[in-house]
Amino acid sequence: MLIKRIKAKNFKTYLNLDLDITTDPDKPIVLIGGANGGGKTTFFDAIYGALYGLDIKSKQHFNELLNAGALNKTEEKIELEIHFSGKVLNQEQSYVLHREYMLNTAQKPVEGVRLNMNGTIFSYGGATPFAQRTEQEAQVNKIIKANLPEELSKYFLFDAMEAGTLLKEDRLKRVIKENIENAMGFNKYLSLAKAAESLTQDYTAQSLDLEKEKKEYLEIVNEKKDKDKEILGLMDKQEEALNYSISNKELYEQLKSGLDHESSIKKKIDTLTDQLDQLKTREKEYKEEITTFSNNLETHICLPKLSQVFKNEISLILKETSESEQSSKEKLSEPFLQEILSKAINYLDTQGYDLSGVSVTEVAEKVLQDLKTNKKSSKFDYFEPLEIKALEKLSSEGYYNPYPFLINKKTELDISIKASTKTQQDINNFKAQVSGKDFSFIQQFENNEAQIKALEIQIAESKKDLDKIDNRIHQFDIPTTEEPDPKFEKLKKLEPLFEKIANTLLKNKKEQIEVRMKEDLNANLEAYKDMISKVELSEDLKNLNFKLYHKAGNEIYLSQLNTASKQVVVQVLLKSLHEFGDYDPPVMIDTVMGVLDEHSRSTLLENYFPTLSHQTILLSSDSEIRPDSDFQKIEPFVSKTFTLIRDKELQKTHVSEGYFNYQIAE
Secondary structure: OEEEEEEEEEEOOEEEEEEEOOOEOOEOEEEEEEOOOOOHHHHHHHHHHHHHOOOOOOHHHHHHHEOHHHOOOOOOOEEEEEEEEEEEOOEEEEEEEEEEEEEOOOOOEEEEEEEEEOOEEEEEOOOOOHHHHHHHHHHHHHHHHHHOOHHHHOOOEEEHHHHHHHOOHHHHHHHHHHHHHHHOOOHHHHHHHHHHHHHHHHHHHHHOOOHHHHHHHHHHHHHHHHHHHHHHHHHHHHHHHHHHHHHHHHHHHHHHOOOOHHHHHHHHHHHHHHHHHHHHHHHHHHHHHHHHHHHOHHHHHHHHHHHHHOHHHHHHHHHHHHHHHHHHHHHOOHHHHHHHHHHHHHHHHHOOOOOOOOOHHHHHHHHHHHHHHOOOOOOOOOOOHHHHHHHHHHHHOOOOOOHHHHHHHHHHHHHHHHHHHHHHHHHHHHHHHHHHOOOHHHHHHHHHHHHHHHHHHHHHHHHHHHHHHHHHHOOOOOOOOOOOOHHHHHHHHHHHHHHHHHHHHHHHHHHHHHHHHHHHHHHHOHHHOOOEEEEEEOOOHHHOOEEEEEOOOOEEOHHHOOHHHHHHHHHHHHHHHHHHOOOOOOEEEEOOOOOOOHHHHHHHHHHHHHHOOOOEEEEEOOOOOOOOOOHHHHHHHEEEEEEEEEEOOOOEEEEEEOEOOEOOOO
């Protein structure tokens, strides 16, 4: 996949952006600079939004995304357009994907989409009939997924600073596992294996002769399902505990260090209170939208149905009425009648008749009035002009049903409201600590850390129990007294087959990933530069793990790496996934240096970015990639450079050639 051009109109900081970002094969980098607040992140969001769409929830949200300079203009509309190419089934295709967003007459955000694939057009919008919209939207989503699925985009379009935050605590192994399974395409085979296992269990239950055996088998299957739910519940608790640990660790360290605990806790209280206030605002907006929907129910439901049922009859009435009016106008116009009367009077004058007192204009008006009064009646003449206009409006009006959007919003609110009880409890706990002048939060945090360790043990024990249940399930089979069922015999082989396929694919790519990562880590991981002897990736996707080894023979534990080193490890992994994965997308990185130190920055500039992808888009400030020193290190690999400049007075961003006035050498 290669992004060729991005356009954005009235989106956030841009009034009008049109940028050609194609790259040469030997110069894969597009370098885009800008000061903080200059529009780099907006550029990132514009590409992401053009590919996958904007989820605009309300009028207020729409106005937040609309460029301030476009407010109160004749046409308030956000437009995003991306030109890209990619191979689908080994065929090179060119695409132009255009999205536009505006408020309809009910002040609700609506989306219009148009995709041109080598001249074939797919389009849909707010007024598109449901069946047609569903079909067109499915085609557009299918094309985007063939080039870069949205669920994989986070591995290739990401903010380096946020990537570093995700790698806190013991999340690094989980991130690596998710990256490998998703970007390498292994997950689909694991899902097929899981589906085959479920089908085998159902088939076995149906095929058992003795009711007692069947009942016992189903009990064990239900026991396995309960154990699966138990493990998922424990993992959810573990996730909640980890999130609590990460979000409160800074406060804990401050309190442990003897800093002003009241100030720290009050800041936390303010943050949680803001979250509850935002929830109340969202709830109020939802109630208002429900009231509006109820008050205008006929507009959303009755009128569209009425228009659909009487569509043909209304069309006939409008057609005949229009033709009757048009025919009446075309038969005899006033200028034409005046010309005929003038010739008739001239003729009578030559015959000796005195018509000097006759006015051609008056006679023409009188004749037209008589014709209009005595015009031929139509079977639809009983309709008043206002009624005809009402039928025209009913036929042409575009109707929008906000009900599906309201249902989604209700689901989101239900989840948030459910979580708000815990948030209020946290606020009360923090307030009690402020008023009581105690350090009970420290104990609460340390209890949470102990819970994380306890949950790890519980999950491990539950997984062992699950394996025992699996062994009991596999003891059941179709009775041997009957002829074997060939379908069932094949079905039993599917689960291990899919697992074998996934593990075989991993094994085939394992050595390539290990070799490439070893080379890149030795070149880019400053803390262990040229000291890594081996990168080891397991061969079993069910127990996927990843290890580094020092030349001295010891393992380099990922959990002991600092944040900058973890960021380098994940970025090196992403490079390998890009090279050996199922997709060939561009890579776009915002806040490119993240938390990297001076040496790591220099290493990545020289060894990492030039070989990362066939198209690498870097969004950087002049303090990250410095124009007077760092720019020269990657200049030979840069196809295009731009600088985003913010006009504070006009509230827009414009683009200039070059990277902070540094041009690419010819």
